[in-house]
Amino acid sequence: MNVPEVVEYVKGLPDIVHAERNLFTCSEEGISAIKKGIKGHNLNRVIVASCTPRTHEPLFRAACEEAGLNKYLFEFVNIRDQCSWVHMREPEKATQKAKDLIRMGVAKARLLEPLEEVETPVIPSCMVMGGGVVGMSAALNLAEQGFEVHLVEKGKGLGGTLLDLYKLFPTNEQASKLVESAIQKVAAQSKIKAYLSTRVKDVRGFIGNFEVVLDQDGKESEIKVGTIIVAIGAEELKPVHQYGYGKFPNVVTQLELEQRMKKGEFEGQNVVMINCVGARIPERTYCSRFCCMTAVKNATLIRESNPASKVWILHRDLMAYGEDFENYYRWSMEQGVRFIRYDREKPPQVIGDGTAEKVRVWHQLRGREIELPADMVVLTTPLIPRADNEEISKMLKVPLSEQGFFLEAHVKLMPLEFATEGIYICGSARWPTEIAEGVAQAYGAAAKAAIPMRRGYVKPEAITSYVNEDLCGGCGICFEMCPYSAIEIKAENGKRVAHCITALCKGCGTCGAACPSGAISMNHFTDEQILAQIAALTA
Amino acid sequence: MNRDKFEPLILGFACNWCAYAGADLAGVSRFQYPPNMRIIRVMCSGRVDPTFVLKAFASGADGVFIGGCHPGDCHYIEGNYKARRRYELLKKMLPQYGIESERLRLEWISASEGARFAEVVMDFINVIKELGALGKRQDQ
């Protein structure tokens, strides 16, 4: 599109004092041009017409603020992603559209009002949901940093999945020994208050002061915390009548295998493991990241403890990603574990009556079907979201991804945070994660939670609703609109009037649109501003 | 104004989290679509007050488009449900004003549906081209 023509046009618009074009507005020189402009022409409004506000609005708002202009007196017009990039074959029309969009932006900008972000205090304490190794690590880190931690565990004791594991990769240390040391550290840490066989019943409030109702076998109690970390992990899929599971006693899952090994009740001679059971299939499309490595670990342990044993792993792709896993994968081959690749269309069959006896599989490399003797068949199944994810997501008002795990705000920008401020996520609750990765994420989530708690206050975006009490008739329709119950109907000397709790309000505007008396106006998106934009559309 | 030369002017509302993001993705992926629509960004499709729709038609827009999140995706949990109901009632009332209900369109577009955004906009523009000008711009 013809940018100089647009710049000339903008110069002609009323109230426009200065208009300039620069190549990279989001680069340092662009930012300093804005600041210089504000000071030079003592501007009271700034408009940037370039890419999308979704990525760079905070950047330019900060620039305005640094130059002494209230950051809500800034308007962003998208003439790249929604104009020049999508109308490449019609440059003149794209240029005209850019002019219209900027004219509408100017119309809105004229009516922008300065808004102040309200500082709300943050209670320096955190509730960690989930007492597994991930939850404990986050709790220990925050406690060491000096914050009070409420560690809430549904089960009877701390430790989570690690309690069921036998030995851990890569050092083959006893899982129980590690869990023990972690639990002792938690016990020794005075700042951590652990709640066992306790469920979170209700969560109200917002970043800085969440009111949480806990339910310990019927006994309810309430705690107030500044931040929440979700570390409830995930559970192993129990395959339903696949490969004879549930029918043959000697067909078990990897977790069940580890429990037997832990109790010393395992003495398999010919073991066949089948990977991707119930995973990477149309019904459950995702790969659960480290179940291959669990199989490799257990297979290697079997070989090491019983050199006479024969162990096969039937896999579709061996996900030994990174350095340690690839090295361990090669080490397990050296220990005699045999790997056979099978195709999703030609899955292996478990044969036997009463108990599994052999496994028939199409051997890709040899190009024919072979049979493996098996006195034990181990199914490697993926981790699946916990059953109560749905309930917790509704309670915390945080979304779940398609597969049912918790959905973080942005996979790269904010991988350990939710869009809802003050609530953080780590471990397999976000996505199947092996222990070391999970612990690292636990520390990450602790770091994110520590930021508001250390600062002591938060300043949520000032885009909230505002009730003009002279117009409000108290009909109460707005109350029904708000999922965050951020608007309440107060009864003052016999009269009903609506009132917005700015800290709770997310600024969606549903109440503003529904308010029949026009008493509710949405800061930064007022009716007048939007009507002005509409009028400017055809001006 | 004969049919093929007529260039409709369309006002679009797009919710910041889904439809607007979808429009950006269409941009990043360079999906081309006709330039007849001007988008106003709102925080949620629930923010779109029927007053805005009537004001758009009154001031000369030939079509009004509202883009929101798929049910269940709304960043504010329920905003899009409210938008859907207001839209359905408004669609019944518009013909009483002589405004074909097809001139108003509500679509669910997620942040990852760049291609769909382009298709839907292109289709809506063709529908409006068929319907012809609303005619309000002349007697403005």
Place this chain on the structure above:
Amino acid sequence: MAKLKLGLYWAASCGGCDVAVLDTNEKILDIAQIADLVFWPIALDFKYHHVEAMEDKAIDVCLFNGAVRSSEQERIARLLRAKSKTMVAFGSCACFGGIPALANFTNRAEIMERAYVEAPSNDNLDRTFPRIQTEVAEGELELPELYDTVLTLAQVVDVEYFVPGCPPPVDLILKIVDALATNSLPPPGAVIASEKTLCDECDRKKEEKMISKIYRSHEIIPDPERCLLEQGILCMGPATRGGCGARCIKVNMPCRGCFGPPAGVVDQGAKLVSAIASIYQAKNDEDIARMVEEIVDPAGTFYRFGLADSILKRKRLQKLESGG
């Protein structure tokens, strides 16, 4: 101090507003105390030429009720404007178009066709229609021209004050008369009624604005204690200006919006569409379809009194001419 010169006129209206002035019963004497009536077609035998003879601004206050939908009404509206210091749009028709403005869903040709041809009692095979000029033996007869579109008073001339209501309640009339007498009128352009909505003065119990069915008036006997809208009855109260003392609500009938939009609202109908659709509980497409089906005539219901003053004002003429 000199008595006020008071003029009243009735354009496209039903005469109810004039009757409402009489409803002041004995208080009419108080009015007589402070004002002399100089023009009131329904009640006193003044003729147009009397008004034309006056100097400009001779009439202190003109209470003009009724919408403007013919050439005569427009002429007199402009005449009274010239002759009056203060022009008051008196009643819903003058303020927002009122019931007559529902004609904006059609046009002059359809009205003529209906009234002079289609109406069952007609016997008008040769389709004679009234004409603006007709030559007769005695001379030339004139009739005012009927407009396609009904206009509010303010759309024709400048108006200082608006007294809504169909008809305006008695205490409102007294209030304006008293204000005129004591010269304590609010600044020009004000609507002499409450700034808030009807809900503010409706003392019915309000619990939960959630409805899952909409009843037409004959389908339900509403509970007199509870808010009508919460019982699924289309009450326009939330989007209608207060000040009428909720006289309809008191007789267990839903508000129909005759006091027009409250101060903060641009289009009463649009706000009602938004509010009612938002509180209708719909879990799926069927529920939504049921809601739409239960609101039989949205435009008619939501713009019963305010069509002429709404954003769109009328049905597209182009659509009517092409038979749409």
Place this chain on the structure above:
Amino acid sequence: MSRGNGHKSVLVIGGGIAGIQASLDLANMGLQVYLVEKSPSIGGRMAQLDKTFPTNDCAMCILAPKMIEASSHANIELYTYSEAEEVSGEVGNFRVKIRKRSPFVDWSKCTGCGLCEEGCPVILPNEFDQGLGKRKAIFVLFPQAVPKKYVIDKREERPCKAACKDACPAHTNVLGYIKLIAEGEFEEAYKLIRDTNPLPAVCGRICYAPCEEVCNRGQLDEPMAIRDLKRFAADHVNIEELELPTITKTGKKVAIVGSGPAGLAAANDLAIKGYGVTVFEALPEPGGMLRVGIPEYRLPKEVLRKEIGYIQKLGVEIRTGVRVGKDITLEEIRKEYGAIFIGTGAHGGMRLGVEGEDLSGVMEGISFLRVVNLRGKAEVGKRTAVIGGGNTAVDCARTAKRLGAEEVRIVYRRSRAEMPASAEEVAAVEEEGIGIELLTTPTRFFSENGRLARMECIRMKLGEPDASGRPRPIPIEGSEFTTPVDTVIAALGQVPETEFVTELGISLSPRGTIGIDPKTRATNIEGVFAGGDVVTGPAFVIDAIAAGQKAARSIDCYLKREPVAVEEEERVPEKLSEEEVADRQKRYPSQKRVKMREEPTQERVKDFREVSLAYTPEEAIEEASRCLAGLIEGCIECHECEKRCEAKALVYTMQDEHVEVDVGAIILATGLDLYDVSPLTEYGYGKIKNVITALEYERLTAASGPTFGELRRPSDEKIPENIAFIQCVGSRDFRHKTYCSAVCCMHATKEAMLAYEHHPGTKSTIFYIDMRAVGKGFQEYIARAQEEYNVTYIRSRPGKIEVTPENDNPIIWYEDTTTSETKKFETELVILCQAMIPRNEEAAKILGVSLDDCGFVEIPDKIFHPLDTARSGIFACGYAHSPRDIPDSVTQASGAAARVAEVLAGGS
């Protein structure tokens, strides 16, 4: 003095996405962070990516806000272009010594505007673009660099003293434009020359080249052919199509008297500065001596017309046939113009002062040449004698030869050594069969029937040096002799005609030239300036140009009411010392100068065709590559950037700086490097053009990349319809890297999708061993690639890549493991997913942190302290820790930040 208050601050080494994220988290926790990054900008590898999986949004859109936040955060101090040199002390209080490499640019002044880069003549491969694109010696890492500051890539000392630039009166950046020619950038070379000399094509032909006399290369073997290269550059450019600079008008007007080199140079510079310039030229054609004094065979009129045409296009109006003093007076001009520049040169001839000089057949040299140059021909007799020894005499002689004179000879009163004409001119004269009679001067001319027939000459001998420093010629008594002659041309020298200036009262020097203040170039009359031959007496073209430019600068100051800017004093051209010469001779093989070919003698005398033929491009490049300054890598210190920098930010002598900081903890986040895959000769990287690496591909598709986002294959710039990716090139391979680089599976799929997005219909094939797409949404991403983006996966590790010569298409030989058949797969472009390696050896050594055998950081307790290195208080994240993609690096970075916060709060 050290900075930082020990336990409350942190050192982060490595400014990639991991380092930035860790710094932001720590800073937001209120801790002071020192972020040290080796390259001039933070951003790391992510900045080189076009899009990032799995969301496919553009890398820069994610990275730029984080970089800006890091650079403007109160608690973060950025040390880019710096390295941690020494770390001592223990957790809780480390003392770190940081070396800040000198960028030779004062970053407090540099605004990142890029004017310097435009002028820089040194072109280098751009490492940021994997060598596919180009950058200059002064550069910024990438357009959105943070901080956006320029850095000079200065590697070696310039092997010569750049004497050429000092010797040139206009101080043309000789070494700069020769370097450009050596790099094949001929048009850029012309533009660089034109910056300091408005008549490159003219000077490229007739300049006396003082630069070549002092050229340091001359001390080795032969000086550079600077003038011939200048001409080559000028001839290689279509001057009429050169785009014009944007000029902002000042509204003021300047008059210039005389359109010779001085006048034209002043007009050019003043026009560019926005003044309305009018040139008054007495002759019918502009150009002064260049037009009427220099014969066509030395300076074709067409070349001169084009260069003057360009100056006219700048807005200069040239009024020919207007003699100031006759058709218009200086006074009238003074009323209408803010300032006047007089550059009327020296067109007056000198008389022999002998009897018979006024006979017809005896002509004065300058007017002879003027007639020939204006009308194209003149009458010369069979026997012609030219009196005088300067260039004008040589021009007259060779012109007379070309006009048909059979026997032409030059008569000069001193000896050959004193002949002012340049050696090449004298050699050319003799080559063209023109005799030279030295120590002879005419004393009398005799006529027959009114026409010149004979002249009497006398022999001379040389005596003591006269005022000009040359030996005085003394006639030898009795040596008179007569010789028949038809035409005599007296070319004794030129004298300025300055009567017209007296009208304004302009003071003249005793020699009749205009007197001026050497500093301001102004005459004694306010607003009137002068320069060129009219001031100095006859000199060379380049001197006149330099005088015009200096006058233009003072006029500019005068009209702006500013004091005249003090010109830094003239630098004396330096010679190489003996040792330096010896050293250069050792380093650079001696190489003779490339001679410019000339028209064969018998042909060229027949007409006025141009005698010398320009270099061919190959010859020009060969000659230009001899220039000593250009023989080093990196900046050649030609000071072009300093000249253009408005912020005056260049500091060529800036040294490295050392800073000490005290920190409580350290995070190592040095990121990844790309493994060189050329040792995998079976894949032919480096030999087969259309086999590129994954990061090269990324740069090709990036909008800020060398091809602005067009995926063009290297061999023929064609956009490939069919491309293939090969996984695990160097990874999972005993001969190279045993580990899996963890990122390439998804990276290849993303790049395949990009190809489809850029050109719908493109078919991609990915050869893989295990498709390790393990992250959130990754499997669905792979499925979408297959369904919507025409990507197919073949499980196989290809054995070899060959190339079909006729279309450069690579052929991949592979065994399809599902069918175990050996197959051939022809494609248009192969992308090797190269292994990625850590680059943390130096940092690890300094920090005393051990690395494992694959080069990643050793992690003692992998389960409970996965980010703690062996040394307490030091943590690692990102690719330095272990192979991982961006999302995992970001989560680890926050983890490391938490561990630091814990340790600084006194934890374990």
